[in-house]
Amino acid sequence: MQPELAAAAIAPVGNLQHLGLQAFMPPPGLTPWVQCYWIMRQTTLPAAGYQQSLYPDGGSSLNFYFQPGQPPLCQFSNSQSRSSILLRGAQDVMGVRFYPGGAFQLLGADIPLLQHDAVDAADLGLRSLAQLQQQLATTQHSVTRLQYLQQWLLQQVQQHDAKRGHVQQVLPLLLQQQLVTPTVDALSTAVNLSRRQFERIFIQQVGLTPGQLKLLQRVRHARQLINLAPQQALTDIALCSGFYDQAHFIRQFQRVTGQTPGQYRRRKQIQPAMS
Numbered sequence: 001m002q003p004e005l006a007a008a009a010i011a012p013v014g015n016l017q018h019l020g021l022q023a024f025m026p027p028p029g030l031t032p033w034v035q036c037y038w039i040m041r042q043t044t045l046p047a048a049g050y051q052q053s054l055y056p057d058g059g060s061s062l063n064f065y066f067q068p069g070q071p072p073l074c075q076f077s078n079s080q081s082r083s084s085i086l087l088r089g090a091q092d093v094m095g096v097r098f099y100p101g102g103a104f105q106l107l108g109a110d111i112p113l114l115q116h117d118a119v120d121a122a123d124l125g126l127r128s129l130a131q132l133q134q135q136l137a138t139t140q141h142s143v144t145r146l147q148y149l150q151q152w153l154l155q156q157v158q159q160h161d162a163k164r165g166h167v168q169q170v171l172p173l174l175l176q177q178q179l180v181t182p183t184v185d186a187l188s189t190a191v192n193l194s195r196r197q198f199e200r201i202f203i204q205q206v207g208l209t210p211g212q213l214k215l216l217q218r219v220r221h222a223r224q225l226i227n228l229a230p231q232q233a234l235t236d237i238a239l240c241s242g243f244y245d246q247a248h249f250i251r252q253f254q255r256v257t258g259q260t261p262g263q264y265r266r267r268k269q270i271q272p273a274m275s
Contacts, residue, residue, distance in 0.1 A: 020091070024146060030153055032168045033102030035059060037149060039142050042091040049088030055257055056080040057220045058100035058206060058213040062107075062121060064136060064149075066092040071133035074121035078103070078207055080216070082258055094136075094145055096153065100213055101167035104205040106156045128152065128159075166191040166198065167205050174210055175217050178242055184210050218242045219256040222249070226265050234261050 020042040026034040060078040067073065072094075098106070107124055121129055132152045136145050156162070170187045182190070187210060188198035202210055222241040225232065238249035238261075253261045 022142075026150065026153070029157060030106075030150070032164045033099055033106050033162065034153065035097040035099050035102075037096050037146050038094070039146065040091050040093045041142065044090065045088050047088070049086050052085050052087055053257075054079075054083045054085065055220065055223065056082065056216050058208055058216050060098045060100075060103045061095050062098070062103070063093060063095035063118075064133070064145075066094070066136070071130075071137040074129060074133060075118040076103070076121045076124060077118045079118075080208060080212075082256065094142075094149065096149060099168075100171065100208070101165065101202075101205040105162045105165055105168070106153065106160060108160055126156075128155065165205065166193065166201055170210075174214055176242075181214065181242070214242075215252055216256060219253055222253060222261065223257070223264065226261065227268060230265055230269055234265070237261070 021038055021040045023036045023038045025031075025036055056079065058080065060076065063075050063077065064072040065075070107126060132148060135148045139145060139148075169191055170182075173182050173187065173190070184199065185195055188195045191198065193201070199209065202208075206213060208216070218241045222237050222243075225237045225240060234249070235246055238246055241249070243249035243252065250260050253259070253264070257264060259267070
């Protein structure tokens with residue numbers, strides 16, 4: 001019997017509930033690498049569609065786009081720059097969101113070579129992926145699709161003998177939203193590596209340096225706070241997200257999102273359904 005699927009209270013892949021998005025937490029055997037699974041099914045959208053902003057956070061995605069009568073298209077994305085997509089017409093999509101470094105551990109993907117908005121997942125060289133696509137083509141039931149995906153991911157754990165690697169061991173420390181966080185030297189010492197070895201492994205598996213990932217996560221945390229409490233003072237949000245002063249917060253937030261925190265908040269207040 002396949003493991004149960006647990007519905008997430010808050011979808012960690014973005015504020016897209018108005019588009020029919022649902023997120024599901026993975027079982028314990030996948031949590032070191034997988035943030036969530038998600039589905040988005042919507043029969044009709046307005047003719048003008050929805051322009052959806054996408055912001056980098058260091059993670060990556062494997063997405064399946066369903067089409068009647070044929071196996072779903074499968075794309076892998078590890079883009080670490082802001083982008084946007086226009087959603088219109090019928091949407092029938094399923095995906096898995098990996099933590100930073102998670103795809104490398106589970107799929108053996110050479111992340112630095114795949115820093116694109118989307119590439120054909122066949123480029124990952126996974127022989128079992130085609131079989132999964134054939135399985136997914138046999139059903140239109142979301143839960144069954146997710147169970148096939150989950151079973152396939154658990155098989156990848158076994159086939160790749162996946163373990164909590166150096167990146168997974170230090171991520172909880174690196175992603176803390178504090179003004180003072182462990183240095184790269186401290187992180188490398190924690191996993192018994194030299195600084196050079198640690199940085200090389202980190203870039204290989206995540207596609208970013210530890211400092212770059214830390215910045216993306218701080219901005220992500222700030223966006224979440226603005227979404228949850230738009231009336232909260234931006235100075236408080238800056239401190240809660242690990243920025244040491246307001247000027248630094250504004251500069252780095254704009255660097256990642258293309259907007260100042262104030263501009264982002266005003267847009268959210270005008271268009272609360274968009275992210």
